[in-house]
Amino acid sequence: MAFKDLSDLNDMQIDVLKEIGNIGSGNAATSLSSMLMHPVGIEVPHIAILDYNEVVEALGGPESMIVSLMLFLSGEVEGMIMFLLQKDFAHMTLSSLLGEDVGDFNGEDEMANSALTEVGNIMAASFVNAIGTLTGLNISISVPDICIDMCGAILSVPAIHYANISDKIIFIQDQFNSMSNEATSHVLLIPDVESLSKIMTNLGIEL
Numbered sequence: 001m002a003f004k005d006l007s008d009l010n011d012m013q014i015d016v017l018k019e020i021g022n023i024g025s026g027n028a029a030t031s032l033s034s035m036l037m038h039p040v041g042i043e044v045p046h047i048a049i050l051d052y053n054e055v056v057e058a059l060g061g062p063e064s065m066i067v068s069l070m071l072f073l074s075g076e077v078e079g080m081i082m083f084l085l086q087k088d089f090a091h092m093t094l095s096s097l098l099g100e101d102v103g104d105f106n107g108e109d110e111m112a113n114s115a116l117t118e119v120g121n122i123m124a125a126s127f128v129n130a131i132g133t134l135t136g137l138n139i140s141i142s143v144p145d146i147c148i149d150m151c152g153a154i155l156s157v158p159a160i161h162y163a164n165i166s167d168k169i170i171f172i173q174d175q176f177n178s179m180s181n182e183a184t185s186h187v188l189l190i191p192d193v194e195s196l197s198k199i200m201t202n203l204g205i206e207l
Contacts, residue, residue: 006049006168006196014049016205017189020134021047021172024127024187029176031122036096036178043175050171052159058171059084059186062152069120069144070157073128076137076198079191080158081127083120083144084151089176089183093119096178113146120144127187135202158190 009017022045029042056062067085072078097115121144128139147154158169170189175182191199 006170009049013200013205016200016203017049017170018047020127020130020199021045021170021187021189023134024130025172025174027126027130028123028174031126032093032119032176033178035119035122036093038096038179040176040178042177045175046173048171049168051167052155052169055169055171055188056151056155058173059151059155062150064151065148066151066154067116068147068149068154069117069124070147071120071124071144072142073139073191073195074142075140077131077139077191077195079189079195080161081124081141081190082154082158082188083123084154084186084188085116086184089185090116092176092178092181092183117144117146120146123185123187127189131199135199137198137202158188162190162192 025042025045029040033040050058059066065087067087067090069083069085071081073081094112094115097119121141124141124144128141131137132139159167170191172187172189174185174187176185177183
Protein backbone atom coordinates (compact mmCIF):
# COMPACT_ATOMS: atom_id res chain seq x y z
CA MET A 1 0.00 0.00 0.00
CA ALA A 2 1.41 3.39 -0.97
CA PHE A 3 1.67 6.11 1.66
CA LYS A 4 -0.57 9.14 1.45
CA ASP A 5 1.03 10.74 4.50
CA LEU A 6 2.48 9.88 7.90
CA SER A 7 -1.00 9.01 9.17
CA ASP A 8 -0.81 5.81 7.08
CA LEU A 9 2.14 4.39 9.03
CA ASN A 10 1.46 1.20 10.96
CA ASP A 11 3.01 0.33 14.35
CA MET A 12 5.99 -1.51 12.82
CA GLN A 13 6.80 1.38 10.50
CA ILE A 14 6.53 3.88 13.36
CA ASP A 15 8.89 1.71 15.42
CA VAL A 16 11.39 1.85 12.55
CA LEU A 17 11.24 5.67 12.54
CA LYS A 18 11.67 5.68 16.32
CA GLU A 19 14.79 3.53 15.99
CA ILE A 20 16.19 5.94 13.38
CA GLY A 21 15.45 8.77 15.82
CA ASN A 22 17.21 6.92 18.65
CA ILE A 23 20.32 6.32 16.54
CA GLY A 24 20.31 9.90 15.23
CA SER A 25 20.00 11.32 18.75
CA GLY A 26 22.88 9.16 19.97
CA ASN A 27 25.00 10.28 17.03
CA ALA A 28 24.09 13.91 17.78
CA ALA A 29 25.23 13.57 21.42
CA THR A 30 28.54 12.05 20.27
CA SER A 31 29.09 14.81 17.70
CA LEU A 32 28.17 17.51 20.21
CA SER A 33 30.59 16.02 22.73
CA SER A 34 33.42 16.17 20.16
CA MET A 35 32.54 19.73 19.24
CA LEU A 36 32.34 20.98 22.84
CA MET A 37 35.37 18.88 23.86
CA HIS A 38 33.73 17.43 26.96
CA PRO A 39 31.25 14.60 27.57
CA VAL A 40 27.63 15.11 26.59
CA GLY A 41 25.03 12.65 27.82
CA ILE A 42 21.54 12.13 26.47
CA GLU A 43 18.34 10.75 27.95
CA VAL A 44 16.24 8.28 25.96
CA PRO A 45 14.60 10.52 23.33
CA HIS A 46 10.84 10.96 23.14
CA ILE A 47 9.69 10.27 19.56
CA ALA A 48 6.14 10.65 18.25
CA ILE A 49 4.13 11.35 15.12
CA LEU A 50 2.29 14.62 15.79
CA ASP A 51 0.32 17.18 13.82
CA TYR A 52 1.49 20.80 13.67
CA ASN A 53 -0.82 22.03 16.45
CA GLU A 54 0.37 19.27 18.78
CA VAL A 55 3.99 20.21 18.07
CA VAL A 56 3.28 23.86 18.85
CA GLU A 57 1.69 22.92 22.17
CA ALA A 58 4.55 20.54 23.01
CA LEU A 59 6.95 23.47 22.52
CA GLY A 60 5.12 25.72 24.96
CA GLY A 61 2.44 27.32 22.79
CA PRO A 62 2.41 29.56 19.71
CA GLU A 63 3.99 32.57 21.47
CA SER A 64 6.91 30.64 22.96
CA MET A 65 10.22 32.04 21.68
CA ILE A 66 12.59 29.44 20.22
CA VAL A 67 15.73 29.22 18.10
CA SER A 68 15.13 27.42 14.81
CA LEU A 69 17.64 25.88 12.42
CA MET A 70 16.03 24.73 9.18
CA LEU A 71 17.70 22.52 6.55
CA PHE A 72 16.40 20.92 3.35
CA LEU A 73 17.13 17.32 2.39
CA SER A 74 17.97 16.42 -1.20
CA GLY A 75 19.27 13.47 -3.19
CA GLU A 76 17.52 10.13 -2.72
CA VAL A 77 15.57 11.49 0.25
CA GLU A 78 13.85 14.87 0.01
CA GLY A 79 12.15 16.90 2.67
CA MET A 80 13.04 19.11 5.63
CA ILE A 81 14.72 18.77 9.00
CA MET A 82 14.30 21.42 11.70
CA PHE A 83 16.10 21.84 15.00
CA LEU A 84 14.07 23.82 17.51
CA LEU A 85 16.31 24.82 20.38
CA GLN A 86 15.20 26.19 23.72
CA LYS A 87 17.25 29.12 24.97
CA ASP A 88 18.95 26.86 27.57
CA PHE A 89 20.39 24.68 24.79
CA ALA A 90 21.68 27.71 22.87
CA HIS A 91 23.20 29.11 26.04
CA MET A 92 24.87 25.82 27.04
CA THR A 93 26.44 25.13 23.66
CA LEU A 94 27.49 28.69 22.88
CA SER A 95 29.07 29.26 26.31
CA SER A 96 31.14 26.09 25.82
CA LEU A 97 32.11 26.86 22.22
CA LEU A 98 32.99 30.52 22.76
CA GLY A 99 34.59 30.03 26.18
CA GLU A 100 32.50 32.71 27.85
CA ASP A 101 29.02 33.29 29.16
CA VAL A 102 27.08 34.60 26.17
CA GLY A 103 24.14 35.72 28.29
CA ASP A 104 20.74 35.74 26.61
CA PHE A 105 21.15 34.61 23.01
CA ASN A 106 19.15 36.98 20.81
CA GLY A 107 20.56 36.25 17.36
CA GLU A 108 22.32 39.61 17.00
CA ASP A 109 25.86 38.34 17.66
CA GLU A 110 27.38 37.21 14.35
CA MET A 111 29.94 34.91 15.99
CA ALA A 112 27.27 33.25 18.14
CA ASN A 113 25.03 32.82 15.09
CA SER A 114 27.85 31.20 13.15
CA ALA A 115 28.68 28.84 16.02
CA LEU A 116 25.06 27.80 16.53
CA THR A 117 24.60 27.28 12.79
CA GLU A 118 27.57 24.90 12.82
CA VAL A 119 26.01 23.04 15.76
CA GLY A 120 22.81 22.66 13.73
CA ASN A 121 24.76 21.47 10.71
CA ILE A 122 26.61 18.81 12.71
CA MET A 123 23.46 17.61 14.48
CA ALA A 124 21.48 17.45 11.23
CA ALA A 125 24.27 15.39 9.69
CA SER A 126 23.97 13.00 12.67
CA PHE A 127 20.34 12.21 11.82
CA VAL A 128 20.88 12.16 8.05
CA ASN A 129 23.86 9.82 8.45
CA ALA A 130 21.72 7.51 10.60
CA ILE A 131 19.15 7.27 7.81
CA GLY A 132 21.81 6.90 5.10
CA THR A 133 23.75 4.22 6.98
CA LEU A 134 20.65 2.13 7.70
CA THR A 135 19.11 2.45 4.24
CA GLY A 136 22.08 2.91 1.89
CA LEU A 137 20.39 6.02 0.48
CA ASN A 138 22.44 9.06 -0.56
CA ILE A 139 21.19 12.21 1.21
CA SER A 140 22.51 15.77 1.14
CA ILE A 141 21.61 18.66 3.45
CA SER A 142 21.48 22.38 2.77
CA VAL A 143 23.25 25.06 4.81
CA PRO A 144 21.09 25.77 7.90
CA ASP A 145 18.91 28.88 8.04
CA ILE A 146 18.79 30.25 11.59
CA CYS A 147 15.81 32.14 12.99
CA ILE A 148 14.59 33.29 16.41
CA ASP A 149 10.84 33.79 16.54
CA MET A 150 7.63 32.64 18.15
CA CYS A 151 6.92 28.93 17.79
CA GLY A 152 3.68 29.49 15.87
CA ALA A 153 5.45 31.60 13.23
CA ILE A 154 8.33 29.14 12.82
CA LEU A 155 6.06 26.11 12.47
CA SER A 156 3.99 27.90 9.82
CA VAL A 157 6.92 27.46 7.38
CA PRO A 158 6.81 23.64 7.11
CA ALA A 159 3.01 23.69 7.53
CA ILE A 160 2.68 25.77 4.36
CA HIS A 161 5.58 24.17 2.47
CA TYR A 162 4.32 20.62 3.01
CA ALA A 163 0.59 21.30 3.17
CA ASN A 164 -0.02 18.99 0.18
CA ILE A 165 2.07 16.17 1.68
CA SER A 166 1.07 15.72 5.32
CA ASP A 167 -0.17 17.50 8.41
CA LYS A 168 1.98 15.15 10.49
CA ILE A 169 5.61 15.51 11.63
CA ILE A 170 8.16 13.09 13.09
CA PHE A 171 8.79 14.81 16.44
CA ILE A 172 11.93 13.99 18.45
CA GLN A 173 12.60 15.50 21.88
CA ASP A 174 16.15 15.18 23.23
CA GLN A 175 17.36 15.98 26.73
CA PHE A 176 21.12 16.59 26.83
CA ASN A 177 23.30 16.99 29.90
CA SER A 178 26.83 18.33 30.03
CA MET A 179 28.99 19.46 32.94
CA SER A 180 25.98 19.66 35.32
CA ASN A 181 23.94 21.58 32.73
CA GLU A 182 20.76 20.23 31.16
CA ALA A 183 19.25 21.42 27.90
CA THR A 184 16.43 20.38 25.61
CA SER A 185 16.29 20.32 21.82
CA HIS A 186 13.60 19.16 19.43
CA VAL A 187 14.05 17.70 15.98
CA LEU A 188 11.33 17.70 13.33
CA LEU A 189 11.83 15.27 10.45
CA ILE A 190 9.58 15.88 7.46
CA PRO A 191 10.43 13.56 4.55
CA ASP A 192 8.17 13.68 1.52
CA VAL A 193 5.93 10.67 0.91
CA GLU A 194 8.03 9.14 -1.88
CA SER A 195 11.17 9.42 0.26
CA LEU A 196 9.40 7.79 3.20
CA SER A 197 8.46 4.87 0.95
CA LYS A 198 12.11 4.57 -0.17
CA ILE A 199 13.29 4.48 3.45
CA MET A 200 10.86 1.71 4.35
CA THR A 201 11.59 -0.29 1.18
CA ASN A 202 15.35 -0.12 1.69
CA LEU A 203 14.91 -1.29 5.28
CA GLY A 204 12.93 -4.28 4.04
CA ILE A 205 9.71 -3.08 5.67
CA GLU A 206 6.54 -4.11 3.84
CA LEU A 207 4.44 -1.19 2.58
